[in-house]
Amino acid sequence: xxxxxxxxxxxxxxxxxxxxxxxxxxxxxxxxxxxxxxxxxxxxxxxxxxxxxxxxxxxxxxxxxxxxxxxxxxxxxxxxxxxxxxxxxxxxxxxxxxxxxxxxxxxxxxxxxxxxxxxxxxxxxxxxxxxxxxxxxxxxxxxxxxxxxxxxxxxxxxxxxxxxxxxxxxxxxxxxxxxxxxxxxxxxxxxxxxxxxxxxxxxxxxxxxxxxxxxxxxxxxxxxxxxxxxxxxxxxxxxxxxxxxxxxxxxxxxxxxxxxxxxxxxxxxxxxxxxxxxxxxxxxxxxxx
Amino acid sequence: xxxxxxxxxxxxxxxxxxxxxxxxxxxxxxxxxxxxxxxxxxxxxxxxxxxxxxxxxxxxxxxxxxxxxxxxxxxxxxxxxxxxxxxxxxxxxxxxxxxxxxxxxxxxxxxxxxxxxxxxxxxxxxxxxxxxxxxxxxxxxxxxxxxxxxxxxxxxxxxxxxxxxxxxxxxxxxxxxxxxxxxxxxxxxxxxxxxxxxxxxxxxxxxxxxxxxxxxxxxxxxxxxxxxxxxxxxxxxxxxxxxxxxxxxxxxxxxxxxxxxxxxxxxxxxxxxxxxxxxxxxxxxxxxxxxxxxxxxxxxxxxxxxxxxxxxxxxxxxxxxxxxxxxxxxxxxxx
Numbered sequence: 352x353x354x355x356x357x358x359x360x361x362x363x364x365x366x367x368x369x370x371x372x373x374x375x376x377x378x379x380x381x382x383x384x385x386x387x388x389x390x391x392x393x394x395x396x397x398x399x400x401x402x403x404x405x406x407x408x409x410x411x412x413x414x415x416x417x418x419x420x421x422x423x424x425x426x427x428x429x430x431x432x433x434x435x436x437x438x439x440x441x442x443x444x445x446x447x448x449x450x451x452x453x454x455x456x457x458x459x460x461x462x463x464x465x466x467x468x469x470x471x472x473x474x475x476x477x478x479x480x481x482x483x484x485x486x487x488x489x490x491x492x493x494x495x496x497x498x499x500x501x502x503x504x505x506x507x508x509x510x511x512x513x514x515x516x517x518x519x520x521x522x523x524x525x526x527x528x529x530x531x532x533x534x535x536x537x538x539x540x541x542x543x544x545x546x547x548x549x550x551x552x553x554x555x556x557x558x559x560x561x562x563x564x565x566x567x568x569x570x571x572x573x574x575x576x577x578x579x580x581x582x583x584x585x586x587x588x589x590x591x592x593x594x595x596x597x598x599x600x601x602x603x604x605x606x607x608x609x610x611x612x613x614x615x616x617x618x619x620x621x622x623x624x625x626x627x628x629x630x631x632x633x634x635x636x637x638x639x640x
Numbered sequence: 641x642x643x644x645x646x647x648x649x650x651x652x653x654x655x656x657x658x659x660x661x662x663x664x665x666x667x668x669x670x671x672x673x674x675x676x677x678x679x680x681x682x683x684x685x686x687x688x689x690x691x692x693x694x695x696x697x698x699x700x701x702x703x704x705x706x707x708x709x710x711x712x713x714x715x716x717x718x719x720x721x722x723x724x725x726x727x728x729x730x731x732x733x734x735x736x737x738x739x740x741x742x743x744x745x746x747x748x749x750x751x752x753x754x755x756x757x758x759x760x761x762x763x764x765x766x767x768x769x770x771x772x773x774x775x776x777x778x779x780x781x782x783x784x785x786x787x788x789x790x791x792x793x794x795x796x797x798x799x800x801x802x803x804x805x806x807x808x809x810x811x812x813x814x815x816x817x818x819x820x821x822x823x824x825x826x827x828x829x830x831x832x833x834x835x836x837x838x839x840x841x842x843x844x845x846x847x848x849x850x851x852x853x854x855x856x857x858x859x860x861x862x863x864x865x866x867x868x869x870x871x872x873x874x875x876x877x878x879x880x881x882x883x884x885x886x887x888x889x890x891x892x893x894x895x896x897x898x899x900x901x902x903x904x905x906x907x908x909x910x911x912x913x914x915x916x917x918x919x920x921x922x923x924x925x926x927x928x929x930x931x932x933x934x935x936x937x938x939x940x941x942x943x944x945x946x947x948x949x950x951x952x953x954x955x956x957x958x959x960x961x962x963x964x965x966x967x968x969x970x971x972x973x974x975x
Contacts, residue, residue, distance in 0.1 A: 427825070542711070
C-alpha cells in the first residue's frame with residue numbers, strides 16, 4: 352500500500368465556503384485550550400464558593416421558616432453549573448465560554464456547518480470523563496479513602512488518556528470534540544492596519560528606483576518589510592534600511608524611514624503590476640518574473 | 641466620444657479605499673449580533689448583512705490575487721470567517737429548538753438507538769437475575785454487591801418487620817424535597833458518566849449498567865424470602881419504571897457512541913463518532929429530564945403513596961407514557 356504523504360503538522364485548516372472561497376481557520380493550540388479551561392474552572396469554583404456562602408448566609412437568616420429550600424436550590428444550582436455552564440455559553444452566538452472568549456477562541460462544527468445544540472451538549476457532557484473522573488481518582492478518592500493507592504494510580508493513568516487526548520492528535524480534538532464533530536478555532540480579531548501606500552500617494556515619491564533595483568526582492572521580502580514598517584522600531588528600521596541599501600547599492604542621503612517607505616511603495620507597485628499579468632514573484636529566489 | 645480619462649491605475653490603494661467603508665459596516669453589524677442580539681438589527685441592516693458578507697468575501701478573493709498588503713488580507717480573512725460563522729452558523733430560536741426536541745428530536749433519537757436499548761435492557765435484567773440467584777444461593781454475596789451505606793440495615797439478617805417498615809413506614813426524615821433533589825442530581829451524574837464512558841468502547845458503561853442491575857437483583861433476594869417481593873416491586877417501580885428506563889437509555893447512548901467509535905461501518909471513524917455523539921446527546925438531554933421526574937416520584941410520591949395497588953398504578957402509567965411517547969411521537973417528521 353502506498354504510504355500517505357507526510358502531512359506537515361500545522362494548525363491551519365481550510366474551510367471552503369458555499370461561495371467557493373477558501374477560508375483558513377487556525378486551530379487553537381493545546382496551551383490556549385488549557386488556559387481557557389483554567390479560566391472557566393476558576394470562574395466555576397468562584398461561583399460555587401459564592402453560592403455556598405450565600406446559602407450559609409440564607410440558612411443563618413431564615414433557617415427556621417424554610418429549612419429545605421436552600422439546600423434544594425444549592426444542589427440544583429451546583430448540578431446545573433457543573434453540567435451546563437459550558438453548554439449554556441457555547442450555545443450562544445459567540446460559541447465560547449468566558450475562558451474561550453478571553454483566549455479569543457470559539458467552537459465550530461468540523462464540517463463548517465451550523466453548530467447544533469446536540470453537538471454542544473455532546474462535547475460538554477464528555478467533560479465528565481475528561482475532567483471529573485480524573486479528579487475523582489486524584490482528589491475525592493484519596494480524601495474519602497475509598498480507593499487504595501494503586502487503584503488511584505491506575506485509575507488516574509487510565510483517565511489521563513481522556514484528559515490528555517488533545518495532545519495525541521493533529522487536530523487538538525478533545526474526546527468531546529471527537530464525539531460532537533466540533534473543533535476549537537482561533538477567533539482573534541485582526542486589525543486592518545494603516546494603508547502604507549495611501550500615505551505615500553499624497554506626497555511625491557522621495558526617490559525613484561530603477562527596474563533592476565526593484566527586481567531583487569519578491570513577495571516574501573515585501574511583506575517582511577511591511578511588518579517592519581508597521582512595527583516602526585528605530586533599530587530594526589535602521590538595520591533593514593542598511594541591508595536594502597547594501598543590496599541595491601543606493602546610498603542617498605535621506606532618512607532611513609523615508610527611504611524604506613519609498614522603496615516599499617515602489618516595490619509593491621512593481622510586484623502588484625506584475626501580479627495583474629499573472630506573474631507572482633514569491634521571494635527573491637523566484638525567477639518567474 | 642470617450643473622455644481622456646487618467647490612466648486606469650489599478651492599485652490596492654484604490655481597491656481598499658473603495659471598499660473599506662463596507663468592511664467597517666460589516667464589522668459593526670457583526671459586533672451588534674455578537675455582543676447584543678440579532679434582534680437589534682433593523683430590517684435594512686438584516687438585508688445588508690449577507691450582501692456585505694459576500695462583498696467582503698469577494699474582496700478577499702480579489703485581494704489574494706492582486707494585492708500584496710499582508711495586513712489587509714489577514715484582516716479580510718478574519719472578517720470573512722467571523723461573518724461566515726454568524727451567517728451560516730445561525731440557529732433556530734430557543735423556543736423552536738425546544739419544541740422540535742420534544743416533538744420529534746428526542747423520540748426519534750431514542751428510536752434510532754433501538755438495538756442498543758434492547759441489549760442494555762437484556763443486560764440489566766440478566767445482571768439482576770444473576771445477582772438474585774447468586775445471593776439466594778450464597779448470602780455472603782450480598783455484601784459484595786451492595787455497599788453497606790446503601791443497604792442501611794436492609795441485609796440478609798434483617799427481620800421481616802424491619803423490612804416491611806422500610807417499604808410502608810412513614811418517612812423518617814422530613815426533608816423530602818432535599819432527598820428528591822439529592823437523588824436526582826446523583827442519578828443524573830451517574831447516567832452522564834455512563835454516557836461519557838461509552839467513549840471507551842462502552843466497556844465501562846456496560847460494567848456500570850450491570851452493577852446497577854445486580855444491585856436491584858440483590859435487593860430482591862433480601863425481600864423475597866420474607867414474602868415482600870411484590871411490596872418491594874411496588875416500592876421500586878413507582879419511580880423505577882422512569883428511572884430504570886432513563887438508566888437504560890443513558891447506557892444505550894453510551895454504547896451507541898462506543899459502537900460507532902469501534903465499528904464505524906462505511907463511514908469514516910470521525911464522522912461516525914460525530915453522528916453518534918450528536919444523536920446520543922439528544923437522548924441524554926431527555927435522560928436528565930426523565931431523572932428529574934423520577935427524582936420527584938421517588939422523593940414525594942413513594943413516601944406519600946403507601947398502598948401497593950396505587951404504587952403499581954403510578955408505575956404502570958409512567959411506563960405506558962414513556963413507551964408510547966418514544967414509539968409514537970414524531971414519526972411523521974422528515975428531515
